[in-house]
Amino acid sequence: MQPPDSPQPAVWAENLTRMFGDFTAVDAISVSIARGEVFGFLGANGAGKTTAIKMLTGLLAPTSGEARTAGFDITHQAEQVKKRIGYMSQKFALYDDLTVHENIRFFGGVYGLTNKQIKERMAEAIERLGLQELVKERVGRLPLGWKQKLAFSVALLHRPDVVFLDEPTGGVDPVTRRQFWEMIYDAAAGGTTVFVTTHYMDEAEYCDRISIMVDGRIAALGTPAELKDRFGVDSMDAVFVRLARGQS
Amino acid sequence: MKTPQPRGAFSAFVLKETRHILRDRQTLGVLIMLPFIMVLLFGFAIRTDVEDVRLVVVDASRDSRSNDLVRSMSSTRALQMVGVRSTITQVEPMLRTGEAAVALVIPTGFARSLENGTAEVLIMSDGINANFAATAENYVRVIVRSWAAEEGFGAPAVQMNARMRFNPTLASENLFIPGLLAFVLILISALMTAISLAREKETGTMEVLLVSPLRPLQIVVGKVVPYLALAFFNGVTALAVAWVVFRVPIRGSLVLLLAAILLYVLVSLALGVLISSRVPDQRTAMMTTLLGLLIPTLALSGFIFPISSMPGWLSPFSNIVPATWFILVARGIMLKGIGVALLWKEFLVLAGMAVFLILAASRSVKDRTT
Numbered sequence: 001m002q003p004p005d006s007p008q009p010a011v012w013a014e015n016l017t018r019m020f021g022d023f024t025a026v027d028a029i030s031v032s033i034a035r036g037e038v039f040g041f042l043g044a045n046g047a048g049k050t051t052a053i054k055m056l057t058g059l060l061a062p063t064s065g066e067a068r069t070a071g072f073d074i075t076h077q078a079e080q081v082k083k084r085i086g087y088m089s090q091k092f093a094l095y096d097d098l099t100v101h102e103n104i105r106f107f108g109g110v111y112g113l114t115n116k117q118i119k120e121r122m123a124e125a126i127e128r129l130g131l132q133e134l135v136k137e138r139v140g141r142l143p144l145g146w147k148q149k150l151a152f153s154v155a156l157l158h159r160p161d162v163v164f165l166d167e168p169t170g171g172v173d174p175v176t177r178r179q180f181w182e183m184i185y186d187a188a189a190g191g192t193t194v195f196v197t198t199h200y201m202d203e204a205e206y207c208d209r210i211s212i213m214v215d216g217r218i219a220a221l222g223t224p225a226e227l228k229d230r231f232g233v234d235s236m237d238a239v240f241v242r243l244a245r246g247q248s
Numbered sequence: 249m250k251t252p253q254p255r256g257a258f259s260a261f262v263l264k265e266t267r268h269i270l271r272d273r274q275t276l277g278v279l280i281m282l283p284f285i286m287v288l289l290f291g292f293a294i295r296t297d298v299e300d301v302r303l304v305v306v307d308a309s310r311d312s313r314s315n316d317l318v319r320s321m322s323s324t325r326a327l328q329m330v331g332v333r334s335t336i337t338q339v340e341p342m343l344r345t346g347e348a349a350v351a352l353v354i355p356t357g358f359a360r361s362l363e364n365g366t367a368e369v370l371i372m373s374d375g376i377n378a379n380f381a382a383t384a385e386n387y388v389r390v391i392v393r394s395w396a397a398e399e400g401f402g403a404p405a406v407q408m409n410a411r412m413r414f415n416p417t418l419a420s421e422n423l424f425i426p427g428l429l430a431f432v433l434i435l436i437s438a439l440m441t442a443i444s445l446a447r448e449k450e451t452g453t454m455e456v457l458l459v460s461p462l463r464p465l466q467i468v469v470g471k472v473v474p475y476l477a478l479a480f481f482n483g484v485t486a487l488a489v490a491w492v493v494f495r496v497p498i499r500g501s502l503v504l505l506l507a508a509i510l511l512y513v514l515v516s517l518a519l520g521v522l523i524s525s526r527v528p529d530q531r532t533a534m535m536t537t538l539l540g541l542l543i544p545t546l547a548l549s550g551f552i553f554p555i556s557s558m559p560g561w562l563s564p565f566s567n568i569v570p571a572t573w574f575i576l577v578a579r580g581i582m583l584k585g586i587g588v589a590l591l592w593k594e595f596l597v598l599a600g601m602a603v604f605l606i607l608a609a610s611r612s613v614k615d616r617t618t
Contacts, residue, residue, distance in 0.1 A: 057459050079461065087459040091452025097271050098264065109260025110460045164459075 008071055010035045010162050010193035011056060015065035018051050025051040027216035028065060033209075035161070038184060038194045040204050043213030044244045049197050052213070053164055056195070058082050070161035083111065086155035086163035086192075090170040094151050096140030100131060103139055104154060111158035118157075125153040145176030152183055156192065163187065165196040169203065181206050201237040210236075212243050219243045257462055261470035268444070269474055279440065279478060283486040286432045291425065291494050301384040303327045304339050304348035309358035313399075317354065320395045326387050343372060350384040352392070362401060382554065425490045426578035427551030430571035432486055433509070434516040434545055437479040438537050441471050441520030445613075446533035449524075464610040472517045472606070476510070479517055483509035499585030505578065508591075511598045512574040518605035519570070525612040545571045573597045 011033040018026040026048045033039045043049045054060035056069050058078030067074045070084035094103045104125065108118035126132055129149055139147060148168060155163050165184075169177045181203065184194050188208075196207070204210050204224060211221040220227055220243055227239050269276060305321060307314050322329040330348050333339055342348040353370040361367040371388050373381035448454040457467055487509065490496045498505060523540060524533040546552055548562065549571035558566060566572050577594045580586045588595070 059458055079463075082459060082461045085459070087456060089452050089455050091455075093452040093456040095264070095268070095453060096451070098267055102264070102267060106260050106264040107460075109256045109263075110457075110462055112256055112461065114256075 008035075009033055009068075010037070011039070011067075011069050011195060013056065013065065013067035016052070016055060016062050016067050017064045018048075018055060018060065019063045024216050026055065026062075029213075029216075029218045031211060031218065031221065033162075033193055033195065035193055036188050036191050038188050038196065038206070038208045040207030040210035041195060041197045041213070042204055042210055042240060043197075047213040047244075048216040049213055050166070053166060053195075053197070057085055057087060057164055083158075084161045086158070086160035088151050088155040088163070088165050088168055090167035094139045094147060094154065097138060099136050099138055100126070100142075100150065101135045103150075104157065107154045108157055113158055121157055125150075125157070129153060145172050145179075148172060148176070149180060149183060152180065156187055160192060162193040162195055165194065167197055167199060169198065169200065177203070201235065201240055204236040204240075212240060214243055257460075258466050258470060261462060261466060262473050265444070265470060265474040269478065276478075279436065279482070280485070282436050283432050283482040284489055286436075287425075287428060287486045287489040288493060290428050290432070291490070300328050301326060301350060301387055302330045302348045303384075303388065304330050304342050304351045305332045306334065306336050306339055306351060306353040307332055308334060308336075308356045309354050310334075311357075311359040313359035313362050314354045316399070317358075317392065317395055321352065321388075321391060324387075324391055327391070339372070349373060349381070350388055352388050423579065423583070424551075425494055425496045426575050426582055427549065427571070429483070429486050429490065429509075429578060430512070430549060430574045431545050431551060433479070433483055433513055433574075434519070434541055434571055435538070436482055437475070437513045437516035438520035438523065438541055439534065440475050440479065441517045442524035442533040442537045443520075443530050444475070445471055445521055445524040446527060446530040450529050458613075464614040465606070467613055468518070468521050468606055468610040471521050472514065475517050476514060479513035480506075480510050483513055496582060498582050500581035500587060504588060504591075505581045508574060508577045508581065508595065508598070511595065511602065512570065515570045515598055515602045515605060518602055518609055522605055522609040522612060525609055544569045548572065550575050570598065570601055573601075 009032040011031065013032075014030045015028040016026060016030070017024065017028050029052060041049055041052070051060065055062050055074060056067060058069065058074050058081040061075055069081045072078075072080040072084065074081055095106070098106065101122070104122045105118060108121070113121070126135060129146070131146070131150065134142065134146075139150065142150070152163075152165070152168065155165075169180050172180065177200070184196065184206075188194050196203075198204060207224065209221065209223050210227065211218045212227075213219065220230070220239070222230070224236055228234060228236065231239050231242055233239055233242070303321060305318050307318055318332060321327060330342070336353055339348065339351040339353075343351060351372040353372065355361075355368060355370070358367060358369075369392060371385050373385045445454070448457065458464075462470075484506070487505070491498065519541070520537060523537050527533045527536055544565070548558075548566040548569045549555075550566070551571065555563065555566055555572070573594045577591050577598075580591050580594075
C-alpha cells in the first residue's frame with residue numbers, strides 16, 4: 001500500500017517504551033506506517049493502546065525509545081506534531097451545546113485555518129454529510145451516528161497527515177459503521193494516514209494492516225490475511241482471542 | 249522549540265467559551281442572581297451586631313470624675329449597666345459566668361491623674377466569644393473617649409482603638425461586609441470555572457483540546473477570560489447590595505475597589521481551573537471547590553475570626569488564603585478610605601497569586617491527560 005514516492009513513514013516508532021513506576025505500560029514497540037495507510041491498532045483493554053496513542057500524539061513523553069509522527073519527533077517537536085494530526089475519541093467530543101456551524105468554526109480556528117478556509121471546508125463537509133438543513137442545529141440534538149460522522153469530518157478539517165481514531169464507532173448501528181468506514185477509505189485515498197483502534201473484529205478486516213497489543217507489546221503485526229494465515233484460523237476474531245489469551 | 253501560534257486559536261477558544269456561557273440561560277440566570285441572594289441572606293443572617301452589652305464598672309476612685317464617667321456609661325443605650333463594684337476581684341467571676349460581658353476598671357486617683365494627663369482605665373472582656381468581646385470592648389472605648397472629649401480632656405485617658413475610629417456607627421456590617429464579599433465572590437467564581445473545565449473532561453472534549461495545537465496556558469486563560477466578565481459583574485452586584493441595603497460606606501476610591509474585585513475574582517477563577525484540573529468530573533469538582541474554599545475563607549481570612557486572635561502557627565495558612573488579602577484591601581478602601589499607597593502590597597500579593605495559579609493550572613492541565 002505504501003506509495004513509492006513516500007520516503008518518510010507517517011508514523012514511525014522504534015522501541016517506544018513508557019513506564020509508570022515499575023509498571024511497563026508500553027514495552028518497546030516498533031512500527032512504521034505509510035502515508036495513506038489504514039492501520040488498525042488492536043488490543044484488549046489495558047494492553048497499552050491508550051498510552052501508545054498518547055505518546056504518538058505528543059501528549060505523553062516516552063520513557064525510552066523514539067517516535068516520529070507526521071515527520072516530527074514526538075518528544076521534542078510535540079507542538080508541530082499536534083498541528084499535523086487529527087484526533088477523534090469514542091466520545092466523539094464535539095460540543096453538544098454549540099451548533100454544527102459553531103463547532104466547525106471553533107475547531108477550524110483552533111487549528112489555525114483562515115475564515116475563508118473554514119467557510120470552504122465547512123461547505124464541503126456539510127455537503128458530504130448531507131447536513132445542510134441542520135447547520136444551525138445544536139449538535140446535541142443530532143443522532144449519534146451523525147455526530148460521529150461530523151466529529152470525523154471535524155478531525156479532518158485541517159487536512160492532517162495522520163488522524164487518530166480511538167474506537168470511533170462505539171455504539172453505532174451497522175449501517176452507520178459501514179458509512180463511517182467509507183469515510184475512512186476516502187480520507188486514506190486522499191493521503192491521510194488513518195490510525196484506528198476498534199473492538200469490532202469485522203472492522204479489523206477493513207484495515208490495510210493491523211497490530212495486536214498484548215501486555216504492552218505488539219504481539220502480531222501484518223495484513224489481516226497474513227495474520228489469519230500465521231495462526232491458521234479463518235477470522236480476525238480467532239486471531240485476537242488466541243493472542244489475548246496468551247501466546248501458548 | 250516554540251513555533252508561532254496561529255492567533256486565531258485563542259480567540260476561537262474564547263468565543264466558544266462565551267457561547268457556552270450565553271447559551272445556558274438557566275445557569276446564567278442563577279449565576280447572576282446568586283451574589284444578590286447570598287449577600288442579602290448572609291448579610292442579615294450572620295451579622296455580628298451586639299446589643300444589650302452587659303457592663304460592670306469597678307470604680308476604685310470614687311471621685312467626681314469617675315462618678316461622672318460611670319453616669320455617662322449607664323446612660324448609653326447599647327450598654328446595660330449591671331453594677332458598680334469597688335475591687336477588680338469582684339468582677340472576674342461576673343465575666344466568667346457571663347453576668348457581665350465587659351468590665352470597665354477605673355483605678356484610684358482617677359480625677360487627679362486626669363488633670364495631669366496620666367489617667368488609665370482598663371477594659372476587661374469575656375474573650376471566649378472573640379467577636380462579641382471585641383465589639384463590647386469597642387463600645388466602652390468609644391464612650392470613654394467621647395466622654396473625655398466632652399469633658400475637655402481630649403483623649404488622654406483612653407487607649408485609642410484603631411478599628412473603632414473607622415467604625416463610629418458601631419455597626420458590625422461595616423467590618424463584616426468586605427468579608428462577605430470575599431466569601432461570596434470566591435465561591436461563585438471558582439465554581440464557575442471548576443464546573444466548566446470538569447464538564448470538558450466528562451464529555452471528552454478535554455482530550456481533543458489537549459491533542460490540538462492549543463497550549464495548556466491558552467486553555468486556562470481561555471477558560472478564565474470569558475468568566476472574568478461575569479464574575480466582575482457579580483462583584484459589582486454584591487457591592488451594590490452591600491451599599492444599598494447595608495449602607496456600607498465606600499470612603500476610598502471606588503475605581504480602586506473595583507480593581508481589587510477584578511483582581512480577586514481573577515484569582516478565584518484561576519483557583520477553580522486548578523482545582524478542576526485535578527478531579528475527574530463535575531460532581532467532584534463542585535464538592536472539592538465548595539469544601540476546599542468554604543472553611544479557609546470563613547475561618548482563616550479574618551472574615552469571622554480576627555487574624556490577630558489566631559494562634560501563631562495558623563498565620564501562614566491564613567496568608568495563603570486569597571480572601572485574607574482581599575478583605576484587607578476592601579476594609580482599607582471601604583472603611584478607612586486609604587489608597588494604593590498603603591495597599592500596594594496586598595494588591596501585589598493578589599496579583600502574584602493570580603499569576604501563580606494560572607501557571608500552576610496550566611501545568612496541571614498538561615500533566616493530567618486522562
